[in-house]
Amino acid sequence: MVELVRNYWRVIRSPSAYFSLGFLTIGGFLAGVIFWGGFNTALEATNTEAFCVSCHEMRDNVFQELKATVHYTNASGVRASCPDCHVPHEWTHKIARKVQASKEVWGAIFGTINTREKFQEHRLTLAIHEWSRLSANDSLECRNCHSAASMDITQQGPRAAQAHETFLLTGEKTCIDCHKGIAHQLPDMSSVPGWQ
Amino acid sequence: MLRYVLAILVLSTGVALAQSSIATLRGETPLTEEAEPPRMVPFADIGRQVRNYPEQPPVIPHDIDSYRIDLNSNKCLSCHARARTGESGAPMVSITHFMDREGQFRAAVTPRRYFCNQCHVAQHDLTPPVDNTFIDIDTLLSSEEAR
Numbered sequence: 569m570v571e572l573v574r575n576y577w578r579v580i581r582s583p584s585a586y587f588s589l590g591f592l593t594i595g596g597f598l599a600g601v602i603f604w605g606g607f608n609t610a611l612e613a614t615n616t617e618a619f620c621v622s623c624h625e626m627r628d629n630v631f632q633e634l635k636a637t638v639h640y641t642n643a644s645g646v647r648a649s650c651p652d653c654h655v656p657h658e659w660t661h662k663i664a665r666k667v668q669a670s671k672e673v674w675g676a677i678f679g680t681i682n683t684r685e686k687f688q689e690h691r692l693t694l695a696i697h698e699w700s701r702l703s704a705n706d707s708l709e710c711r712n713c714h715s716a717a718s719m720d721i722t723q724q725g726p727r728a729a730q731a732h733e734t735f736l737l738t739g740e741k742t743c744i745d746c747h748k749g750i751a752h753q754l755p756d757m758s759s760v761p762g763w764q
Numbered sequence: 765m766l767r768y769v770l771a772i773l774v775l776s777t778g779v780a781l782a783q784s785s786i787a788t789l790r791g792e793t794p795l796t797e798e799a800e801p802p803r804m805v806p807f808a809d810i811g812r813q814v815r816n817y818p819e820q821p822p823v824i825p826h827d828i829d830s831y832r833i834d835l836n837s838n839k840c841l842s843c844h845a846r847a848r849t850g851e852s853g854a855p856m857v858s859i860t861h862f863m864d865r866e867g868q869f870r871a872a873v874t875p876r877r878y879f880c881n882q883c884h885v886a887q888h889d890l891t892p893p894v895d896n897t898f899i900d901i902d903t904l905l906s907s908e909e910a911r
Contacts, residue, residue, distance in 0.1 A: 637830060725809070727826055730853055749837065750830075757837040762848065764841055764872065 617649035626650075629687050633752045653709045653751065654698070691755035699744055707743035714743070808889035816900050821883040828886045833879055840880045841873065 621627040631650075634640050639648040681687040702709065716736055721729045735741040748754065748763075757763035790799040812825040831839040843852035861877040862869045877883075899907075 725826065727853070735851075749832065749839075753832060753834070754837040756835075762842055763837055764845055 615651045615655055617651065620650040620654075625681050625687060629684065630752045637751055639751050648713065648751075652713070656705070656708065688755070692759075695748075695755050699748065702744040703742055710743040710747075805888045805890060808887050810887060810889060813887060816898065824884050824886040826886070828881075833881065838878065838880075845873070 621631045634650075639653075641647070681690050716732075719732065721732055721737075724732065731746060735746070736743075748757075748760075793799040807827045807829070809825075813823050815822055828840075833840060841857075842848060843854040844857050846856050848854070849856045857873060857877070859869065861873045862871075864870055864874045865876065
């Protein structure tokens with residue numbers, strides 16, 4: 569046992585061409601920490617509303633529309649920002665969404681949606697992405713703020729109470745099934761079930 | 765001296781009166797400034813209101829804030845369309861909404877009934893600025909009989 573430890577120690581101490589393996593390991597670890605941190609910092613920096621609306625496609629279209637909704641101004645002054653609804657909190661999901669988003673940044677650079685008209689043309693595709701993401705994760709991003717368990721049905725309007733009681737609390741439907749277009753204007757809905 | 769004082773008094777009340785009695789939508793705000801808009805009246809949850817005559821578009825007994833009706837989507841029809849009423853519990857738009865101007869009944873709500881807010885308004889608890897002497901036909905008939 570002692571022998572074994574001594575052997576390892578020798579290997580670690582013995583110099584590589586210039587640096588000891590020990591230095592390389594620890595240095596590597598530190599570099600890892602720095603890069604990892606930097607990566608996550610970059611990730612966080614792109615995770616703000618300021619970043620989202622720094623590109624004019626977002627500022628001139630979806631952001632303007634959000635401003636008129638209850639998620640931007642309301643009686644209590646609590647508001648939702650773009651990443652609250654669009655970026656998952658969990659790390660693996662976050663990375664997956666970012667990779668998908670790089671395609672959207674690509675789209676911005678090469679002008680896929682650089683006018684309102686082009687944006688409207690692609691809008692249905694983009695919206696369907698979001699709807700299917702939210703229905704797959706049971707509207708996780710909505711539920712980060714709105715908890716069905718904490719909803720006091722008796723304080724809601726009769727239509728809300730009825731719908732939530734029969735479809736939400738039974739788990740038959742999730743928020744996005746009924747609450748499409750709460751933050752932005754809708755695309756052409758003629759092909760979407762439940763709309764015409 | 766007294767005459768001058770009186771004259772000034774009369775003049776100044778005249779100006780004051782003129783200022784406050786001219787009713788305009790902008791009130792007394794100078795032309796160079798924007799008038800403060802009147803506060804929005806919140807929706808009044810006073811239950812479903814009885815129609816005053818059969819042809820009256822019923823007033824909307826629920827909040828319609830942020831319900832968009834445009835080329836792309838019609839939020840109202842997502843509850844009031846025939847096929848949606850089972851789930852939403854809303855009354856179906858009546859058959860007149862399917863009738864085009866030739867009197868033909870179409871498969872879906874006709875374009876002339878697409879923009880619901882043209883005819884239906886959400887309920888508000890207001891005192892009308894102009895008095896209205898309308899009485900409905902039942903009241904009229906029963907007062908006729910009484911006579």
